[in-house]
Amino acid sequence: MRALPAILAGVLAVAVLAGVLLLRPSGRERPNLGEIGITSQTYEAKVEGVSTAPCVANPELQCAAVALRLTEGPDLGSEYSLAVVLSETSPTFAVGERIVLSYQEDAPLEFRYNYADRQRRPVLLWLAIAFAVVVVGLGRMRGLAALIGLAGSVVVLLQFVIPAILDGRNPMLVAVVGAAVIAYLALYAAHGFTRMTTVALLGTLAVVVAPAAYRALGGDWPQTERAA
Numbered sequence: 580m581r582a583l584p585a586i587l588a589g590v591l592a593v594a595v596l597a598g599v600l601l602l603r604p605s606g607r608e609r610p611n612l613g614e615i616g617i618t619s620q621t622y623e624a625k626v627e628g629v630s631t632a633p634c635v636a637n638p639e640l641q642c643a644a645v646a647l648r649l650t651e652g653p654d655l656g657s658e659y660s661l662a663v664v665l666s667e668t669s670p671t672f673a674v675g676e677r678i679v680l681s682y683q684e685d686a687p688l689e690f691r692y693n694y695a696d697r698q699r700r701p702v703l704l705w706l707a708i709a710f711a712v713v714v715v716g717l718g719r720m721r722g723l724a725a726l727i728g729l730a731g732s733v734v735v736l737l738q739f740v741i742p743a744i745l746d747g748r749n750p751m752l753v754a755v756v757g758a759a760v761i762a763y764l765a766l767y768a769a770h771g772f773t774r775m776t777t778v779a780l781l782g783t784l785a786v787v788v789a790p791a792a793y794r795a796l797g798g799d800w801p802q803t804e805r806a807a
Contacts, residue, residue: 581774584774584777584778587781588780588781591781591784592763595756595760598752598759599756599760602743602748602749602752602753602756603739603743604743604748620652620681620684621680621681621695622649622650622651622652622679622692623650623651623677623678623679623680623698624648624649624651624659624678624679624680624692625647625648625650626646626673626674626676626677626678627646627647627648627658627674628674629643629644629645629646629672629673629674630643630644630646631644632644634662634664635662640665641664641665642662642664643662643665643669644660644661644662645660645672646659646660647659647660647678647680647692649692650677652682659680659692661680661693661694670694670697676697677697678694678695678698679695679696679697680692680693680694680695681693681694681695711726714726721769724768724769724771725765725768727768728764728765728766728767728768728769729765731761731764731768732761732764732765735757735761735764736757739753739760740753740754751794751795754791755787755788755791758787762780762783762787766780766783767780
């Protein structure tokens with residue numbers, strides 16, 4: 580009986596692997612995400628200059644004319660002018676700052692690039708490095724293993740879950756299989772191959788699978804009554 584959890588975990592691992600193979604992304608052409616408001620292409624630009632003038636479309640409003648030099652994308656090295664209406668919530672720009680622009684290939688040239696966000700890649704990179712150093716410093720090899728499990732979870736999301744859903748696979752099945760893979764990676768990487776870890780894994784898988792099975796059998800979520 581002591582080996583029962585390990586046997587169940589092994590059987591379920593085979594089932595999860597079969598699910599990954601059956602639901603894996605097909606690689607076929609996916610729908611145009613721009614049609615549903617998702618911009619798939621973004622490129623970096625450097626602010627070369629900023630000036631304020633009345634907006635062309637509405638002279639009663641003030642616009643910031645931002646001169647940019649594109650540092651990525653098909654127009655690498657080209658200059659581009661971006662007009663941003665000034666308001667309390669509009670972004671501010673400084674010369675030398677790097678920003679991210681969304682790119683619409685089929686749009687007219689003057690509307691091809693739009694402001695998306697500040698370039699946060701360097702800050703996020705340093706935060707990730709600091710986080711990794713703290714985790715490894717406090718957890719030693721266990722912390723390093725946990726980071727490897729975390730990285731594996733991100734790979735599962737980016738290479739399996741999201742592409743499979745975009746390919747039209749059943750979202751619930753993809754979510755269940757993806758969550759199961761992440762559970763295996765995260766728990767065993769962080770805590771090792773122990774009996775307690777296996778029991779925790781089985782409990783996690785039960786929590787993941789039970790709601791999906793309930794829905795698959797025709798069950799419905801309870802509705803909460805709204806206050807009058």
